[in-house]
Amino acid sequence: MPIVVNLDVMLAKRKMKSKDLAEIIGITTANLSILKSGKAKAIRFSTLEAICEALECQPADILEYVDN
Amino acid sequence: MQHMKKVKLLYRLLIFINLATFVLIVTQIFGLVIPDIVNSSQTKNHVLGAFNNLILTGLLSVILMGSFKIQQGIKHIIKDGFFNRISELKFRKAGLIFVGFALLRTAYIILARNEFKLNELINSFIMAFLVVLVGMGLLIFSDFIKNGGVIKEENDLTI
Numbered sequence A: 001m002p003i004v005v006n007l008d009v010m011l012a013k014r015k016m017k018s019k020d021l022a023e024i025i026g027i028t029t030a031n032l033s034i035l036k037s038g039k040a041k042a043i044r045f046s047t048l049e050a051i052c053e054a055l056e057c058q059p060a061d062i063l064e065y066v067d068n
Numbered sequence B: 001m002q003h004m005k006k007v008k009l010l011y012r013l014l015i016f017i018n019l020a021t022f023v024l025i026v027t028q029i030f031g032l033v034i035p036d037i038v039n040s041s042q043t044k045n046h047v048l049g050a051f052n053n054l055i056l057t058g059l060l061s062v063i064l065m066g067s068f069k070i071q072q073g074i075k076h077i078i079k080d081g082f083f084n085r086i087s088e089l090k091f092r093k094a095g096l097i098f099v100g101f102a103l104l105r106t107a108y109i110i111l112a113r114n115e116f117k118l119n120e121l122i123n124s125f126i127m128a129f130l131v132v133l134v135g136m137g138l139l140i141f142s143d144f145i146k147n148g149g150v151i152k153e154e155n156d157l158t159i
Helices: A007-014 A018-025 A029-037 A045-055 B002-038 B049-080 B085-111 B118-156
Strands: A003-005 A063-065
Touching (some): A007 A029, A007 A045, A018 A029, A018 A045, B085 B118
């Protein structure tokens, strides 16, 4: 898929663990792992909003379009 | 869950019907098919001769196969939920078997048309047509399960 999820990069920048982020935004670590690995088919606006709020970033910092 | 109760009830009913059909087939084999073949001279008035009951029992066996596939499909619905690949395949096979049965039954009716009264002939054709409808219904149901599975997967992978 040409949409790449850069959640790992943002987590590293904010020095935050996946487990902590999952807890803050209210999803399971398994679902966060699906999102990080790029296996997710879609992301809800509410989830994106919660991630941006927790990591103090913009959606574009997390999602990137890469032309194959 | 209320809907699973109904599915479980249908599953038990199907087990009972399939067992009864199996007993009927075994009884027919020993009570009609074997005696007909052994005493083949007594069955000359039939178009299909000594094999008339063999063919009818064969057709009943085809129905049992289809019904057994439905039973297996329902079993997997109870085990794995409504949208699963195994149930989809079982219902598809059951649908194809039912359509196949209806075609074979129609061929039998056409072959043995002289042995039927007109009203029996019409009823037999209507029954065959209804079985085709059941078979088509099962094929459509199988497609529903397939599409439902795709939607469920997408929903599960929406974070």
